[in-house]
Structures are given as structure tokens and as C-alpha cells.
Amino acid sequence: MHYKPMGFILGYDVGGTKISAVIGDETGKIHDTLRKRTLKEYGKEGLSAELIAMGEELLRKNHINSIDKVGIIFAGPVDSKNGIIVASPNIIGLKNFNIKKPLEDHFNVPVYLDNDAAAAAISERIFGSGKNVDNFIYITLSTGIGAGIFINGRLYKGSHGMAGEVGHMAIMPNGSVCGCGRRGCWETIASGKGIARRTMENITALRDSTELSKLRSSEIDAKAVFRAMDKGDMFAQLMVEETIYYIAFGIVNLINILDPELIIIGGGLSFEGEKLFKPLRMAIKEEIKSLKRNVRIVKALENGADIGSIAITMYYD
CATH class of the missing domain: 3.30.420.40 (ATPase, nucleotide binding domain)
Incomplete structure (x- = not known):
């Protein structure tokens, strides 16, 4: 062609x-x-x-x-x-x-x-749900957790160009050690890698799991946990529910700090669709307590990873 x-x-x-x-x-x-x-x-x-x-x-x-x-x-x-x-x-x-x-x-x-997270936010601003929205946060829930943040219509980069490292917000001070050196970072608990780690740490429950006990340790990842939940595995369901609570906990922190109009969620976990988004919206609504406000929670562009590299050339040109 x-x-x-x-x-x-x-x-x-x-x-x-x-x-x-x-x-x-x-x-x-x-x-x-x-x-x-x-x-x-x-x-x-x-x-x-x-x-x-x-x-x-x-x-x-x-x-x-x-x-x-x-x-x-x-x-x-x-x-x-x-x-x-x-x-x-x-x-x-x-x-x-x-x-x-x-x-x-x-x-x-x-x-x-x-x-990658900043580029995805720019993609959403130009081509996706962030179009005509001046204050929004794009969050990638993948192997790790990162974000791109738009404030008053501009991508917020911070003093050193490194704003958006939300995965290193500590939400469990005595939790596992993160790659950054801190304990209990959001991504050590609620990312794809975090789900797998927490599942593997529950050795007794893992042995009793109807689905996950059939897998080798190398096969246990976030996708496997969601698939096991689909098959009625109660331990997998507990792991997913716990993860959604931790994701909501971090998102509510960001809402309270930045007061966005919109939260856009991408990354591998977003592909779980309403199995993730429906309980997540409910958990956010519950966790925000008396500081309630109207914040939409939506799924990111399907092809955001591909068009991100195109979008940044348009945004910075």
C-alpha cells in the first residue's frame, strides 16, 4: 500500500x-x-x-x-x-x-x-476522554503504577520534570519494600505485580485455592487471579476485592489533593472492564467519605499506547 x-x-x-x-x-x-x-x-x-x-x-x-x-x-x-x-x-x-x-x-x-504515563495523558487530552477537560489524571495500572496529570489545561511536570510518580505514594507504611527503597508504595500493593506478590504471600490460602493452586508460581499474575475469580475461586475473589480497595484508596488521595474532574484508567488491569470499574467506582464513592464531589472514572483509549508517541510530537511541537 x-x-x-x-x-x-x-x-x-x-x-x-x-x-x-x-x-x-x-x-x-x-x-x-x-x-x-x-x-x-x-x-x-x-x-x-x-x-x-x-x-x-x-x-x-x-x-x-x-x-x-x-x-x-x-x-x-x-x-x-x-x-x-x-x-x-x-x-x-x-x-x-x-x-x-x-x-x-x-x-x-x-x-x-x-x-509512558505522561504520553498516555497527552493522548487522552488530544484524542480521548480528556479532550476539553482541563483538570484530569491519567493513571496506568500495569506492572507498576504511574500517572500523567493535567492541571488547568496543561500537563503538570513539576520542578524536575518527574511529576506523576504516584505509584510511590506510600499507603501502607510497614508494607513491602518497593524498588524505590520505600515501604508500602501504592504500586507494591495495587499494581499487577502487587496482586501477584500478595497472592503468593498467602501460602495457606493459595494451597486451598480451587484454581490458583493448579498453577506454577511463574504463572500467577493479575490476569490469572481475575480468571480464577471468573471461575468462582473464593481466594481469587478476595484478592481482587482487596486490590480494588487499595486502588480506590490511592485514587481518593489523588482526588483530595488535586480535585480533578476526571480520572482515566489505562494499563493492563483496565482490560478487565466492568469487573474492575464497577466495584472501583463504588469503592471510591465509599472511601471519599464526606468530601464527596463529582469525579468521573473512565477507561482509557484502547490504542493509547500506540498513539502516545504520535500525540507527544503534537503537544510539544
Whole structure:
């Protein structure tokens, strides 16, 4: 298939398990996608070479001779203003790496960088439920928990460009140690990884579980717990109910601090649909107590991960 060689944007999503490259445009349409497994040992040169090779493969395949801009989403803290990966939890050797420069040198177009949660919030602002909403929070409930925050119509980045690390809000001071070094962080309890950890820690209940006891420890994750609940496993149901309470607890903290009009929830847990959203809305309503206000809780865009790298080039351009 041939496209007119104008107005195209090359986007990348560099995650812990996979790297996605997309060709899109400013309508939010994704014309083609390429995905590869993330290698921990890439390093600076290896990652740069992989991104360039994936981009060139997409351009050749779609007969595109030129692009207007490049957007990069990275799963970790970044300095978006200067195009620097501050730290990398998933790929070795990327600390303080200017990822913009090698791609700008190769493609000879502007390159934009942001983290995954901020990019998803920008996607929602341009293409999704956040359109025409000045105060909202996008929360990703995935392996970890992160957020992108819009205040008075602008993405809030904070003094050091690292606002939105809501997963490191401690909600259980004597809880498990988080990767950040603190105890009881929200993401150690309520993320996908948190559900799996709490399930595995309940050894006696796990042995008595009708469904989860059939699985190897490596097979127990958030998705498996929800599937077990669907089959009537009472222990799995308890784990899901407990998790929803912890998610609501953190969300109510954010509502009380920021007073948003809208909470948008994405990430892997959001794919559970109303099994998550219906009890979560009820738990938030209960937990907010006397400080009640009208805050909508909605599901994120289905293709937010793909269009996030396109959206950041439009927002920062």
C-alpha cells in the first residue's frame, strides 16, 4: 500500500518487555506497527541502532520517503525538555542518555521524548476522554503504577520534570519494600505485580485455592487471579476485592489533593472492564467519605499506547 510521503510521524514505545515502532499522522491514525522484544543488554548504542533499524524497516515497507517528526515514549523517568533518559529500570546502561541526538542525526527531523504515563495523558487530552477537560489524571495500572496529570489545561511536570510518580505514594507504611527503597508504595500493593506478590504471600490460602493452586508460581499474575475469580475461586475473589480497595484508596488521595474532574484508567488491569470499574467506582464513592464531589472514572483509549508517541510530537511541537 502506498501513502503520500508527507505529514507522517514515526513513533516509538520503549517498554520493559517490548519495543513498538509505529507510523502515524496527526489525525491519530496508525498506518503500520512493528514490535520487537526488549533486550536488557542493549546499552546506548544498541538501543539507538535498534530504533533506527525498526524505523527504516517501517518506512521501506510503507514506501514512505520522509517523515515530519519522531516521538519516543520511555518506561522510566526522563528529562523530556532535553531528550534524556534519566534512569532505566529495564535496560542496562541508559542512565543520563540523550536518546534524541542519534535519532535526530539519522532522520534529520525534530525528536520528542516523554515517559509512558505522561504520553498516555497527552493522548487522552488530544484524542480521548480528556479532550476539553482541563483538570484530569491519567493513571496506568500495569506492572507498576504511574500517572500523567493535567492541571488547568496543561500537563503538570513539576520542578524536575518527574511529576506523576504516584505509584510511590506510600499507603501502607510497614508494607513491602518497593524498588524505590520505600515501604508500602501504592504500586507494591495495587499494581499487577502487587496482586501477584500478595497472592503468593498467602501460602495457606493459595494451597486451598480451587484454581490458583493448579498453577506454577511463574504463572500467577493479575490476569490469572481475575480468571480464577471468573471461575468462582473464593481466594481469587478476595484478592481482587482487596486490590480494588487499595486502588480506590490511592485514587481518593489523588482526588483530595488535586480535585480533578476526571480520572482515566489505562494499563493492563483496565482490560478487565466492568469487573474492575464497577466495584472501583463504588469503592471510591465509599472511601471519599464526606468530601464527596463529582469525579468521573473512565477507561482509557484502547490504542493509547500506540498513539502516545504520535500525540507527544503534537503537544510539544
